[in-house]
Each structure stands twice: as C-alpha cells, then as structure tokens.
Amino acid sequence: MVLKNKPLGFKLSTAWLSLCVLMATLGWMLPLPKWNSSDADALGVTMFSKGHILGTDNWGIDQLSAMIHGTRISLGIAVVSVVLGAFLGAFLGVMAGYTRGWIDAIISMYFNVTLAFPTLVLLLALVAIFASPDPFNPGTTLPRMVVLTFAITFVLIPFLGRLARAATVSWAGRDFVLVAKSLGLKRRTILMQHIVPNVLPSLISLSFLAAGYIIILEGGLSILGAGGEPGSSWGSLLARNRGDIDLTPHTTFIPVVAIALTVMAFNYFGEYLRTSIDNRDSRI
C-alpha cells in the first residue's frame, strides 16, 4: 500500500478527502431524498433518526442529502478555481520572473494591488457587483456560482503567481540556466524544461493550502449573504441553517464540521508536501 509508511495525519486526510470525492461524484446514486425537497412528516428531527441519518432541518430537508450535494458544489468551486488559478498564476508569475522589464512591472502591479486588500472584502465586492441583479434588466445576471468561481480565481492568481514569480527569479539566476542559455536553447525550452519543473513542487504545495482557503472563503461569503443558491453548498447550507442554531443545532454544525475537516486535510497535504520539498532541497 502507498499509505503504509505514512503518518497518521496523512492517512486521515486521505480518507476524508477520498470520502468527499466519492460523495461529490457518486453521491447522487444513493437512495436519498433530493437535496432541496422537504419531508413534511419529519421537520427538524435530530441526527440518527429513522430515514434521516443526519436528521432534517425545520423544513424537513434531509441533511445527509444536502451535505452530499454541498460537497459537489464546494469542492467543485475549490478544484476549478485552484486549477485555473494555479495555471494562470504560474503562467503570469513565470513570465514576470523570467522576462522582468515592463511585463514584470505590469504583472507585479496586478499582484500587489490585489494582495494589498483583504481577500474576503474584495471577493464580497466582486460578487456583489457582478452578481447583483440589475432591477431594470432582470435576467442579465451571470449565475452566482460562475461569478463566485471567477472572483475566487481572480484573487487566487496573485496568491499563487507571487510564489511562482519569486521562485522563477531565484531559479533563473542559477548556473544551469546560464548554461542552457549559452547553449542557444530556445526560451520556451529553457522555461518548460528548466524553470517550470523546479517551480512546480512549491506551487502545488501552496495550491493545497489555497484549496482549503477557498473552502473557508466560500463559507465566509455565504455567511455574509454573497454565497450561492441557499442550501446548495456547504457554506450556503451553513448560512441558511445558522438562523435556527437554537432549534436544530446539528444542521449548523454538520456543514461547519465538514468545512473544518476539509480545510484540515488540505492544509495537511500542503504542509506535508512543503516539508518533503524542504528535505529534498537540503539533501542537494
């Protein structure tokens, strides 16, 4: 087994994330009520009741089903924006770090301006501006989830790109890059074969941390009323159920625990990768 000699945290994180991926991909096959349909005979029942393992909220919505549907949306947002953000961030960061000059100045300005502002507030403004319906032209608004994903990607690019830029600057000064240049290799070859493979490991480890951060951001935005459709993701499920915390506390804490566990798992992987990269560096 791959997991045999790994620490306990690694095994737990793998187990939880695998479960999440299973829920997100195959969860719809389970014989459960729909995530947004209510059962009038079971309003606000507690956890482990008959027919509703995680109980229901005050509208009788099955919480297991809602939570499984939420996994798909929350992880979906995280994966799509991390992949987009890492790709674009790496591209911009490597370009800026390798070419320097005015390209670097423009890209760094974008990074600095975006990073000079609290992420959550910036996201809130972006979502409110792009997703708020225009009262005179209803129907012209983009779907909330699309806006949310692109807004998150927009603030993620500088987060990951800054690292890519810094790593590129330091690797581009190494002797083997100078040798490659003096051998007359094409810039494209140097970038793809000498710079990118060295930048990638730390970028991937930061991407894991970023994925956890996105899950938190999605929860925070939902609490502030800028999340997705009510009850569709972990964050919006938490935001909707929060009002009934005194009556059905379990409906608030299920998404909270899911968010916390996922963030822990992502952070663990990020940290694990970072320390293994450090070890590799120190061996060289």
Added chain:
Amino acid sequence: MNVVRKIGQLILVLFFITFGVTLLMRLLPGDAAGTLFPYGTPEELDQVRALLGTDKNVFAYYFDWLWNFLHGDLGYYFAATFGDTVKVTSMLAQTAPRTLLIMVYTMTFSIFVSVPLGVFLGYKSGSRTDKVISNSLFTISSVPNFASGLFLSYFVAMTLNLVNPTGYVPLTENVGEHFKSVVLPVVSLSISLIAGFTRLLRSDVISTLREDFVTMASSKGLSNRWILFRHVLRPSSLTLLTIAAINIGALIGGAVIIETIFGLNGVGMFLVSSIAGRQYLAVQSLVALTAIVFVTANVLVDLLYSVLDPRVRVQHGAKK
C-alpha cells in the same frame, strides 16, 4: 531613499485600488440613484445623482471623491427614505470604535498567549509535551474563525448562558458588560492567530537557540529565563511582527464575519450592508480606508524592523 520609494509605491497601489473600485461600480449597468430609491420622485433622484456624482463622467467623479475624501468628507449613506440620509463619517463614528477595539483586543490577547507558549515549546522542542501541543496547534490553525465563532456562540452563550450571543455594550456604558460582550468574538478571532503565531515563534526560537551568542550567554552562567526572554525573544520578535502585519488583512476579513455572527454592528457589517445596498460613496470610502490601514501597517512594520533589529539599522547607516 528606501522609505521614499516605499511610500511612492504605496500611493500608487492605493490609487489603483480606489480607481479600480470606481471603474467597477461605474461600469455596472443601471442607474444607482434608481436602485437606491426605487420610488423616489424625479427631483429627488436628480438630487441623489448630484450627491453621488453619477451625473459626472468617471474621472470627474473619481477626482471629486478623492478631493472630498482627502478633506475628510466621506460621502453619504442613503437610508430607505431620502430625508434620512446620513454622512458616512457619522456612521463610522459609531461603528469604527467597536471594530478597532475588537482588533486591538484580539492582537493583544493573541500575543500574550502565544509569546510564552511559543518560547516554552521552542525551549522544550522534541519533548512529548511539545509534540502534542504543536500537533494540536496545527490542527487548530486550520479551523476557520466562523466555525469557532459558531461553536462558542452555541455552547458558551446559548447552552451555558454565560454571555449574550449577540449585541455589543460600549466601554463607556458598562465596563463589565463591555468585556462580556466582546469576549467570544475576540476569542474566536484569536484562536487561529494564536496557533499561527505560536508555531512560528517556536521554530524561530529553535533556530535562535542554536546561535553562538546563546551558547556564550549560557556559559557566562546566565539563567535560562534571562537568556530566553532577553537574548532569544528579541530577534524572534521580528518574525512575530511581520506575521502580525500580514495577518491584519485576514483579521479585517475575519472581523467582518465575526461581527455578523455576533451582531456587533461594527465597520465590517457597515461595509457589508453598503456593498449589498450599492451605496457607492460609502463603499468607495470604506474600501479606501481599509486599504490605507492595511498598506500602512505593512510599511510601518518595515520601518519598525530597523528599531528592533540593530543589524538592519547598521546596514542602512554604513551603506554596505
């Protein structure tokens, strides 16, 4: 020279942020005045447009706003009926002290807990206690602050009835009640900060303990406590300061959420309602203020470096 360049960059960044907000809001389709007052009379709407500045082009609007902002006029916050419109400054006078107090309490509390804890763990590194505490701190640092906020509000405030789950009591009104109203928000904001600070301080202390001057101090026969707090903590405080400055952004974002959960009516909630209600001027001014606080904190830390670390000071003076 370095300071001048830093401040130049800072002003450029602030310009891009505020102008970016202007562009974003002006690019929106629809009429802001009409959104704010769907049932306003045409005369009232004209008046609102004049107050908002949307009757002017983007550049005139921006520089008008900037001129007013620099003269302390932060614009208007429009209430549901036109007559109730208030100035942003008077809203801020009510909300800002709450947020600032909460942030000061949070930073103070976090540093008071994490400095002794970090030094202790660094000193005991590798021991069983260190391993257990360090691993739990790593786990705690991943808990989002709204999660700890909701847990605390449910268990401490609602189940045990020790404090009120929502609401804020000003310091001037009743000191005891004031602290009771802020303890949960402060603790929920502090938890992840403490975990982060302690972890950083611990690794810093471990590396400082390997330095020659520590060996020197201990061979002089100085006590462990003296060495730890006089010789080891001072260089480590640089790291702590940097990470505290970096966390101001996260703290502002966290405060927005925690204020909402605990119903504190601070700047965070003010900003959220302004963004949701398309209060152009309020959003513009609040965004500018937040950015100024955030960027200035980072520059101040850079300058404080030279005060705390004599090595930086010498390098500047000697022009190596």
